[in-house]
Amino acid sequence: MSAVPVDVQQAPEPVPARRAPVVRADMGPTVGVLGAVAVLGLPLGALWAWLAPAEIVVRSAHAATPGAVVPLVGQDEHRFDDMATFLLLGLATGILTGAALWMLRRRRGPLVLLAAVLGSLIAGWLAMRTGLWLVAARYPDLASTGAPFPRPPVLESAWVIITQPFGVAVAYCIATAWNGTDDLT
Numbered sequence: 001m002s003a004v005p006v007d008v009q010q011a012p013e014p015v016p017a018r019r020a021p022v023v024r025a026d027m028g029p030t031v032g033v034l035g036a037v038a039v040l041g042l043p044l045g046a047l048w049a050w051l052a053p054a055e056i057v058v059r060s061a062h063a064a065t066p067g068a069v070v071p072l073v074g075q076d077e078h079r080f081d082d083m084a085t086f087l088l089l090g091l092a093t094g095i096l097t098g099a100a101l102w103m104l105r106r107r108r109g110p111l112v113l114l115a116a117v118l119g120s121l122i123a124g125w126l127a128m129r130t131g132l133w134l135v136a137a138r139y140p141d142l143a144s145t146g147a148p149f150p151r152p153p154v155l156e157s158a159w160v161i162i163t164q165p166f167g168v169a170v171a172y173c174i175a176t177a178w179n180g181t182d183d184l185t
Helices: 023-039 041-051 078-102 110-138 158-178
Strands: 055-059 069-071 149-151
Touching (some): 023 110, 041 078, 110 158
């Protein structure tokens, strides 16, 4: 009797069970992430108010522009320094926030990313408003004295608030791309 080859099919390997997306169960931690990230704007604004340099100005006695506020030599660059300080603080906070949120293994996913980005946008706005309020209270108006006086730091554009959400999104997305698994564990 000759041996007849038997067609042996191998059973497919079992697929690891994936965590089904449960939006309702993830909403509580997502709202918590949004609130916690948004509150970061208060100390960030206070830190900016402490670090941002004031611009030393004096009232002009020139006949062509009497009473105009003129910065002293080298002081006009502080407007850029104020904005750059805010941008770098926001970007660093965003990157650190994105990296910290990536460490929450049980809650990784798009909802946490969206909450972190929205919370960072709120934090940037809070930081801007808090910082500007604190520097306005810190530097009194001495324009009538005639002597050089410090002008409070300024943010000349409200677009500076988008650097923190940008940092969060970049850090979280790089961590996601670096991860080799489908379920982000």
